Amino acid sequence: MCTVCGCGGSHDHKHEQDHEHGESHVHFGKGEAGTSVPGMSQTRLIQIEADILGKNRSYAERNRSLLADKGVLALNLVSSPGSGKTTLLVETLKRLAGRLPAAVIEGDQQTSNDADRIRETGAPAIQINTGKGCHLDAHMVGHALEKLPLEENSVLFIENVGNLVCPAGFDLGEAVRAVILSVTEGEDKPLKYPDIFAGADLMILNKTDLLPHVDFCVGAAVANARRVNPRIQVLQVSARSGEGLDSWLSWLEGAMKMQAAAATGLAAE
Numbered sequence: 001m002c003t004v005c006g007c008g009g010s011h012d013h014k015h016e017q018d019h020e021h022g023e024s025h026v027h028f029g030k031g032e033a034g035t036s037v038p039g040m041s042q043t044r045l046i047q048i049e050a051d052i053l054g055k056n057r058s059y060a061e062r063n064r065s066l067l068a069d070k071g072v073l074a075l076n077l078v079s080s081p082g083s084g085k086t087t088l089l090v091e092t093l094k095r096l097a098g099r100l101p102a103a104v105i106e107g108d109q110q111t112s113n114d115a116d117r118i119r120e121t122g123a124p125a126i127q128i129n130t131g132k133g134c135h136l137d138a139h140m141v142g143h144a145l146e147k148l149p150l151e152e153n154s155v156l157f158i159e160n161v162g163n164l165v166c167p168a169g170f171d172l173g174e175a176v177r178a179v180i181l182s183v184t185e186g187e188d189k190p191l192k193y194p195d196i197f198a199g200a201d202l203m204i205l206n207k208t209d210l211l212p213h214v215d216f217c218v219g220a221a222v223a224n225a226r227r228v229n230p231r232i233q234v235l236q237v238s239a240r241s242g243e244g245l246d247s248w249l250s251w252l253e254g255a256m257k258m259q260a261a262a263a264t265g266l267a268a269e
């Protein structure tokens with residue numbers, strides 16, 4: 001029995017007590033830069049990061065204002081590979097058809113497999129291949145936006161490259177960052193990869209159809225996510241069975257309305 005949340009899982013939530021690191025722990029993220037590169041000082045690392053992120057930020061602001069002008073709600077979907085981002089998008093787009101226009105930017109190192117899957121639903125999609133890059137950046141997204149037919153008052157989903165580390169630092173100009181965590185990944189991921197959960201507005205717990213078969217405690221996953229990000233919203237879905245997708249669609253429509261209301265308020269000022 002799980003002592004934190006009372007579920008039937010056998011996990012013991014060791015991380016709750018496990019913050020004392022002894023001799024068996026080597027930590028390379030304790031400097032000011034939060035990372036380490038052999039031969040490079042912390043100051044130089046901070047300079048390089050500030051330069052890159054500063055440039056990215058200006059591209060992101062450009063994307064954001066272009067999207068806002070068209071009333072487009074942009075979501076940046078981040079997760080590990082295989083959590084079900086593309087499957088969730090395909091099922092979402094099928095249900096949005098005739099209800100809310102949508103378009104997709106797909107990010108992967110190689111192949112256009114995911115954009116092909118999306119186009120089969122009838123929604124427009126552009127694939128970005130990042131090569132050795134492990135995340136999308138705002139400059140790449142800006143180029144994709146030049147090619148993507150975007151309707152006024154529509155939704156834009158941006159499926160980021162699958163990993164829980166690199167996409168965390170890069171604003172794409174989105175209004176909403178959603179992290180997808182599937183129940184096969186373990187409820188400790190928000191603690192292990194805190195940056196991506198700290199920067200997200202929404203956590204979508206996917207593959208809930210598999211809950212009876214895996215040792216995953218929903219309560220602990222939510223508690224872990226809220227430890228790194230107390231304001232994170234949570235939805236539970238199964239892209240396979242469709243459970244929870246109505247709530248997800250309502251959430252999207254609510255976010256569209258909030259964005260439109262904010263734009264009207266700004267215009268009135």
Ligand SMILES: Nc1nc2c(ncn2[C@@H]2O[C@H](COP(=O)(O)OP(=O)(O)O)[C@@H](O)[C@H]2O)c(=O)[nH]1
Binds near residue numbers: 082086209
């Ligand atoms: N059981 C189950 N499998 C799912 C679900 N969502 C996605 N999958 C499967 O997970 C695998 C990876 O899905 P995919 O959408 O490609 O993940 P992505 O890499 O995050 O885009 C595929 O085999 C999907 O069929 C779900 O809700 N339940």
Ligand SMILES: [Mg+2]
Binds near residue numbers: 085086087114159
């Ligand atoms: Mg995918």
